[in-house]
Amino acid sequence: MGVFKIKIIFFDTETTGLDCSCCKIIELAMVTVEDGLITEEYDKFIKIGEPLSPKITQITSITDNMLESEGVDEKIIAQDLKDRLTPNTLMIAHNAQFDLSFIYHLLKKHYPQEADEIVASLNWLDTVTVFKDRKKYPHKLIDAVHYYNIEEVNFHRAIDDTKALYEVTKALKNERNDLEEYINIFGYNPKYGVSGYRFSFIEYKSQYYCYNMRDSDEILPKK
Template identity: 65%
Template sequence: MKVIYFDTETTGLDCRRCQIIELAMLTVIDGEIEERYDRFIRVDGPLPPRITDITGITDQMLEGGKTERDVAEDLKVRLTPGTVMIAHNCQFDLQFVYHLLKRHLPMEADEIVESLDWIDTVTVLKDRKEYPHRLENAVEHYGIEKVNFHRAIDDTKALYDVTQAMKDERDDLAEYLNVFGYNPKYGVEGRFPFIKYKPQRFNRCMVGPNDILPRK
């Protein structure tokens, strides 16, 4: 089995107007870490000061980064059919990855993302613990060593540890393949046809095995 834990840092929240400035992927094949991929990506114009404040990424750091086109080609090579892609708040990162691919590989982007399986650890976490559900909350909840949040490569390492802790806690992650929970108050923007979206409210504790979101 091939699993990629991934995270993005971006210039903003709108996947159509904003760009990825850092992409990190931790590739695990048959339980062994095979690659740590971390790339800065050059963007058009200066970074918003707010983004630099949040991430610590500066314009100078991006000057030596890759082009979007180069990263699109890197993704094409690595995102092989059947790979399980895992992210915290996966809908966000999936949208940014998809739109990057769509800009540079328009004829292949849909086939690439549709050939993969996706797990959102926020959806899993909402079935495991009470609010809040950010990655740093999951790290604290599972007693994992803290990392430098808001840098993509550090978040992927934390995500890997969180996912292992979730698996040890209750081995039902496979049921969350291609099932994303969403807050019914806000709905879902940019739905993908290969993802099943289900309304998911906050729980006060871990739900029973028969009450997890994929079974509802």
């Protein structure tokens, strides 16, 4: 992949809850890297037309007023995604199954005839799956930031999480250059199964916790 030598979008969503079928995206952030250089930093709030729960505001620090005064219509976000998610782009997220499910649901709502083709034409890398092959529990983004001695950000804000994800991915690559192996392979906890949609272009594999970095011939993609 010569990671960062192709078009890559690091992305993150903040949402009103965990279920993409009934919850909504309230913030979408994307950092686009082309030929190793950051070409765009995208961060937008979305007007959802309903009040946020106090719990979501507490977690994200996003308020109703922020969405109303700074947010854009969901249709604009859908169009922005359609314009940017060009074929063969590598999409990277921490717990990509979650963010992919929400993005797909949004695209399906506004582009029902094109949504499936858009997401299937991309490549997907889940840094949680990689991190689980390298370090014992826990595996949140903040844990990866601490583990690789990356400067902390304002976690649970999408743009800050995305910038941290960019640094974490570079650290994962520098630690062992095998990220290509994980493209379009998502690990899941066999205790809970796969959450959200099961996408035909993703290979889902049950992934158990480990206590140190797995040998290169024992990583999840080779099982």
